[in-house]
Amino acid sequence: MQSHCDLIIVGAGAGGIGAAHAAKKAGLNFCVLEASHRVGGRGLTEELAPGVPWDLGCHWLHSGSINPLATVASEVGVHFEKDLPSRAFYMGGEKLPPQQQSDFTDYMSAQWLRVSDSAARGEDIALSELIDYESPWAPYYCYWQSLMTSEDVDNFSALDLFNYEDTDENWPLREGYGELLCRHAQKLPIELNTRVEKIDFSGTGIVVTSNRGTLQAKYVVVTVSTGVLGARDIQFVPELPIATCEAIASLPLGCYNNFAMLYEEDWPFDEDTPDRIDYSNGNDINFAFKLKCSGWPYIYCAVGGRQARWLERQPLEESEQMMMGALVDVFGADFRKKITRFRASAWGDDPLIKGAFSASLPGNSHQRAVLAVPIADRLCFAGEAASERAFCTAHGAWQSGRDAVLKLVV
Numbered sequence: 001m002q003s004h005c006d007l008i009i010v011g012a013g014a015g016g017i018g019a020a021h022a023a024k025k026a027g028l029n030f031c032v033l034e035a036s037h038r039v040g041g042r043g044l045t046e047e048l049a050p051g052v053p054w055d056l057g058c059h060w061l062h063s064g065s066i067n068p069l070a071t072v073a074s075e076v077g078v079h080f081e082k083d084l085p086s087r088a089f090y091m092g093g094e095k096l097p098p099q100q101q102s103d104f105t106d107y108m109s110a111q112w113l114r115v116s117d118s119a120a121r122g123e124d125i126a127l128s129e130l131i132d133y134e135s136p137w138a139p140y141y142c143y144w145q146s147l148m149t150s151e152d153v154d155n156f157s158a159l160d161l162f163n164y165e166d167t168d169e170n171w172p173l174r175e176g177y178g179e180l181l182c183r184h185a186q187k188l189p190i191e192l193n194t195r196v197e198k199i200d201f202s203g204t205g206i207v208v209t210s211n212r213g214t215l216q217a218k219y220v221v222v223t224v225s226t227g228v229l230g231a232r233d234i235q236f237v238p239e240l241p242i243a244t245c246e247a248i249a250s251l252p253l254g255c256y257n258n259f260a261m262l263y264e265e266d267w268p269f270d271e272d273t274p275d276r277i278d279y280s281n282g283n284d285i286n287f288a289f290k291l292k293c294s295g296w297p298y299i300y301c302a303v304g305g306r307q308a309r310w311l312e313r314q315p316l317e318e319s320e321q322m323m324m325g326a327l328v329d330v331f332g333a334d335f336r337k338k339i340t341r342f343r344a345s346a347w348g349d350d351p352l353i354k355g356a357f358s359a360s361l362p363g364n365s366h367q368r369a370v371l372a373v374p375i376a377d378r379l380c381f382a383g384e385a386a387s388e389r390a391f392c393t394a395h396g397a398w399q400s401g402r403d404a405v406l407k408l409v410v
């Protein structure tokens, strides 16, 4: 590892990789320090069965047509699907008739109108204050929103949700999002197993201390999660400005985990079963299942907020029983036998992340911009939490890493 460079990037997740590509393009002498043995951070693809990839972290290219990583995917040979899958709502075991399916869609649209009206009034309040709880769709809506932010509706800002740039195009990646990030990171100067412990920006340059020694640079871009920053796993000298500390504290990570259920038949459902099903028992059990993932034989599901936190602390069987209960409700008791493997991620437990993605606390949607303001013209925070329009996503992290380099150096 060299001892001096123009720029040090801390973290090799989507944000660090975006920053590294910008640094490369600008012709900088730079390196990326990554604590883990792998690149990708919250992008991680593993095999569910031999030759069957599944994402434990990011999975969809959100806002596909404006997502810069869609172009990268094509460049590195990762495929994605643009077609909207067929979808139906099941209340308990019953598939809803068309009229009720459209009542559900109307309810979702009406809730969004409440969010946009609140934003127009200049409010920055918890989403829970805007929800129509009288509707039978409310429990499912709360579940769905916990997937957007990895927090529960009382714990995040509705204005933040409004600020997110959503084109409603969510494209899954066949070879996996983690795989895309790995391929995109090839040939970048990334030092793995290098945990940054201290960043001293008290002099004219910056001194970065890691478990592998000391390095000096003119500029540093830090892309670790707000979970890691909030836990003070990296010491800053001098202390960070109060505004930055407040921004970090206002953008804590929620909890969110992916689940995969492998089946061995090609399509163990009836011919007319939709590709995706939304399930609610009208109360506390709500799930969105994708029944086939980019042609792979597994069911995908996700859980966010307090339910995700609770499930992560339970044995895996608890999640399996809960999800299987819903699937049995829809497909009958025999369906249980068709699932041969059940897997889950556990991001809250990952010491290098400490959660899922950042949820802005009510009253704090402005803090993403504050987090992204350079400090002393040489230190800048980046990553998903510092993105104003694409937070909570891999492409938002990537863009924010790139922007941080441009702000500091170019």
Ligand SMILES: Cc1cc2nc3c(=O)[nH]c(=O)nc-3n(C[C@H](O)[C@H](O)[C@H](O)COP(=O)(O)OP(=O)(O)OC[C@H]3O[C@@H](n4cnc5c(N)ncnc54)[C@H](O)[C@@H]3O)c2cc1C
Pocket (backbone or CB within 6 Å): 010, 011, 012, 013, 014, 015, 016, 033, 034, 035, 036, 039, 040, 041, 042, 043, 056, 057, 058, 059, 060, 061, 062, 194, 195, 196, 197, 223, 224, 225, 228, 233, 234, 256, 257, 258, 345, 347, 352, 353, 355, 356, 357, 382, 383, 384, 385, 391, 392, 393, 394, 395, 397, 398
């Ligand atoms: C279950 C789940 C599902 C998701 N689904 C989607 C999705 O479908 N689509 C989407 O766009 N986004 C999704 N996301 C969000 C997306 O994965 C993240 O927003 C994005 O990957 C964050 O990238 P980042 O670079 O900001 O942070 P990270 O990925 O956290 O990268 C930071 C890196 O810093 C490293 N690090 C930590 N501490 C140190 C240290 N002291 N020294 C050096 N390195 C350190 C970490 O190991 C990590 O590699 C999902 C996230 C989760 C958890």
